[in-house]
Amino acid sequence: MSDRPIIELRGVSKRFGTVQALHRIDTEIREGEFFSLLGPSGCGKTTLLRMIAGFEHPTEGQIVIDGKPMADIPPNQRPTNMVFQSYAIFPHLNVAENVGYGLKRLRLSRADHRAAVETALAMVDLAGYGRRAAHELSGGQRQRVALARALVMRPKVVLLDEPLSALDRKLREQMQVELRQLQQSIGITFILVTHDQEEALMKRR
Ligand SMILES: Nc1ncnc2c1ncn2[C@@H]1O[C@H](COP(=O)(O)OP(=O)(O)OP(=O)(O)O)[C@@H](O)[C@H]1O
Numbered sequence: 001m002s003d004r005p006i007i008e009l010r011g012v013s014k015r016f017g018t019v020q021a022l023h024r025i026d027t028e029i030r031e032g033e034f035f036s037l038l039g040p041s042g043c044g045k046t047t048l049l050r051m052i053a054g055f056e057h058p059t060e061g062q063i064v065i066d067g068k069p070m071a072d073i074p075p076n077q078r079p080t081n082m083v084f085q086s087y088a089i090f091p092h093l094n095v096a097e098n099v100g101y102g103l104k105r106l107r108l109s110r111a112d113h114r115a116a117v118e119t120a121l122a123m124v125d126l127a128g129y130g131r132r133a134a135h136e137l138s139g140g141q142r143q144r145v146a147l148a149r150a151l152v153m154r155p156k157v158v159l160l161d162e163p164l165s166a167l168d169r170k171l172r173e174q175m176q177v178e179l180r181q182l183q184q185s186i187g188i189t190f191i192l193v194t195h196d197q198e199e200a201l202m203k204r205r
Helices: 045-053 095-100 102-106 110-123 139-151 169-186
Strands: 005-016 019-030 034-038 060-065 080-083 157-161 189-194
Touching: 005 045, 005 189, 019 045, 019 060, 019 189, 034 045, 034 169, 045 060, 045 080, 045 157, 045 189, 080 139, 095 102, 095 110, 095 139, 102 110, 110 139, 110 169, 139 157, 139 169, 169 189
Parallel strands: 034 189, 080 157, 157 189
Antiparallel strands: 005 019, 005 060
16 A cells, blocks of 8 residues: 555535535545445445545535546546446346446457456456356355456546445355455555445454
8 A cells, every 4th residue: 555645535525405415524545545434324425435436526625536636537537436336237248248348438459358358357356257147146256247347447446335235244254355355466445335344344364
């Protein structure tokens, strides 16, 4: 982990009508950090994550990503990528098609596209699974496909909104460790939203 901030929140507030979802948040998230947003339901975790993703805009304050104000970064150049709460993988596509889905808009050559998908699958320990149908995967494998789909875009920051909530307890505990190990080996900043204290505090192994 470096000392360089990759995300800076400067006095960030968000109001939805009369609801003050967030009030003057100031924090820095460093490059390579595993940053957990922990808190009870309704405290504004998802709202903050969605603002870092650029899906929502602060009512007040500023978000700086990799030294640039968010407002100055065109949406298709944001160095963030989100892994959604549900698996959000397409059951009618195979693993490689799922992982390569977002890449299509970059119009890479066939060889580059294939190589990028293979690299992302290898990062999540699913090398060789490209031709598997998505519905043939276990819960943990689906979760890793969802992560590979974010990683294939080579983001500087991966945003995870309760990524493990759909898994049963045993698998969730196993994936908590796996996620941490993956983040360590890949070295990209992860920002994770959770209401589970254990998940937020998961130890390095
Ligand atoms: N689009 C919206 N319009 C109006 N109010 C909203 C909107 N999105 C969120 N809120 C309100 O903002 C507050 C924070 O919501 P948010 O979803 O960020 O909480 P959370 O901490 O992620 O909760 P949970 O753990 O239940 O997902 C809540 O009071 C919520 O009702």
